[in-house]
Amino acid sequence: MAARYSQYIKLTHFIGDLLILNVANLFANYLKFKNFDIFESPKHYYIILINVIWLILILVNRPYQISRVTQVIKVIRSQAYLIGLHFLFISSFYFFANKLGYSKEYILTFYSLLLMLSVISKTVFVVVVRRFRRRGFNFKKIVIVGYSKLSRELGTFINEHPEYGYKIMGYFGNESNGEELSGGFSDVKQYVLDQQVDEIYCCVPVADHTITSQLVDFGEENLISVKLITDFREFSFKRMELERYGDFSVINITSSPLDDLTNKAVKRIFDIAVSFVVVFFILSWLTPLLALIIKIESKGTVFFKQSRTGLRNKTFTCYKYRTMTNGQENKPGTVTKFGEIMRRLGIDELPQFYNVLIGDMSVVGPRPHMLEHTEEYKNLAQKFMARHSIKPGITGLAQARGYKGEIKSQSFMKNRVVLDRFYIENWSLFFDIKIMLLTISEILFEKQIKQS
Known part of the structure; x- marks a missing residue:
């Protein structure tokens, strides 16, 4: 049996990753110092540091538990996650690294090279192995x-x-x-x-x-x-989890990554960090400026408050900058000129970072609806209420994909629900970051799905 399929694929991954780690360091050193002298004192301490941390992360995360049917993108995502963790640990040693003559530019160059080389190597490795197997080898x-x-x-x-x-x-x-x-x-x-x-x-x-x-x-x-x-093909998009009830095995097909307390904590810490920066370093000076323009253009309050449906169908107060002359967001024809600009750029949603900071919302998640819309939509879209198993977000996968604005068709709503459920079942911190970047791109290039 050993003659037919390799026992050394994991070892190949391991050696290849160590090689790429050190090659990336070698070329980053050349780009910074115009030489390959990475073993001279005190640079050799940095080599020891990056290799030891890499080995520890491999032992803890076990990234080489890959099946034959694992998709290339999943292999790359796992590698990117490992590199991200490595970056966080090395960044925490930044002052130590700086004493060795390294700079932030060097570290960023090193990780850019590491990520690029890793993506190329993993893709080539999987493609080559699968072509080898297609020809009847390694089966x-x-x-x-x-x-x-x-x-x-x-x-x-x-x-x-x-x-x-x-x-x-x-x-x-x-x-x-x-x-x-x-x-x-x-x-x-x-x-x-x-x-x-x-x-x-x-x-x-x-x-x-x-x-x-x-x-x-x-x-x-x-x-x-x-x-x-x-x-279980009917539930193929779901994340299933095997649970043990004494001697009984139970498959939980409604399991979500955010059911895990560690993942919840990671998402909450990320939300607090992002919302704290926005509220105290952006809204602190932006709000007075916007308030002045809003007040000059029309009478009324600066903020618009509205009850929305939140986590587990609970009601919370959602904050926005007022964009209408009468302060009523559901009456057409009353949007101010500046309000229209704020809506197009998503600026009117910025006060919701306060909602995130106090725990009512998350930076990324299904968009919250008005209470009457929740009652209406749950009868139109199947499994609509599943969206409320996590906190609502300022942006979400549906919005990042262009499904935003007023809902005018049933198919539009159904597609939003499908994307929201996919997000819930496949959450990761990198998924949140990706959605945030997609949202920025969507705002800049005004991508929006047309409703029939």
């Missing part, structure tokens, strides 16, 4: 136990993707009409040993509990992987 032998429509569809998928490096040796079951069967349930074990099969796939519930349990024990005794096939 694993598998059998599928339990003959059904589901197992046949899995077999079709595997046969259509030879780049994943799987070879189906046969199907096993007791179905009388199974023309493709290589044998019955009782024949599996001997066949697996004779053909040196690497993995056994059990189709649940065709392969009943007794058979599956026997095959799991057999796999453990013979160092053969056993995997269960279940049909």
Whole structure:
């Protein structure tokens, strides 16, 4: 079995990453100092530092737990996350690094090179390995136990993707009409040993509990992987989580990354940091200036306050700069000229950073709706209320993709809900940062989905 597929792919990733880490440092040193003398004192301390931190992060994060079907983008995202953590640790040692003669420009150059080289190397590595497998090398032998429509569809998928490096040796079951069967349930074990099969796939519930349990024990005794096939394609966009209730295993299909307390804390810390900067360093001087213009153009208050639906359907007061002459945001034809400018640039939403700071909202999340709209939309869009499982945001994935403004069609609302749910089920800190950057781009280039 070892002759057919490599046992050293993880080791290749590990050595390759260490090589790229030090090559990036070498060229960053050349760009800064016009030489390759990275081992001269005291620069060698920096080499030790970046390598030791990298090794620690690898041990903690285990980034090389990659399956054969893992997409390239996921491999790159995992690597970018590791580089981001490394950057944070090195930045914390900045004063130490500065004593070695390094500057902020050097560190930024180093990480830019590291990210660029990592993206290129991971992409090339995955592409080369998959082309190698497509040609019949580096494959694993598998059998599928339990003959059904589901197992046949899995077999079709595997046969259509030879780049994943799987070879189906046969199907096993007791179905009388199974023309493709290589044998019955009782024949599996001997066949697996004779053909040196690497993995056994059990189709649940065709392969009943007794058979599956026997095959799991057999796999453990013979160092053969056993995997269960279940049909959760209806929930394919969701993040599933296996939970243990004593001796019972329960699959939570409504699990979200933000159910985890650590992720909640990370998102909240990020929200506080961003909103603190905006409120105290931007709004502190911008608000008096905007207030003067708003007051000169029309009578009324500077701020517009409105009840919106928040986390777990609770009501909160949402703040905006007033953009209408009468202070009523739901009456057409009363938007002031300056209010129109603020709306187009998203400036009217800036007071919501105060909502973020006090905990009513998040920087990124599904946009909050007026109370009456919540009641209306939940009957129009399926699973609309799932949006309220997290805090609403100043911007969200839907808005970053151009789904913003007044809702005039049911399809427009449904697409917003789909994007909001996708965000909830796939949250990460980098996803938040990406959405913020997309939002800025959307504002600058005025991208907006047209409603029919």
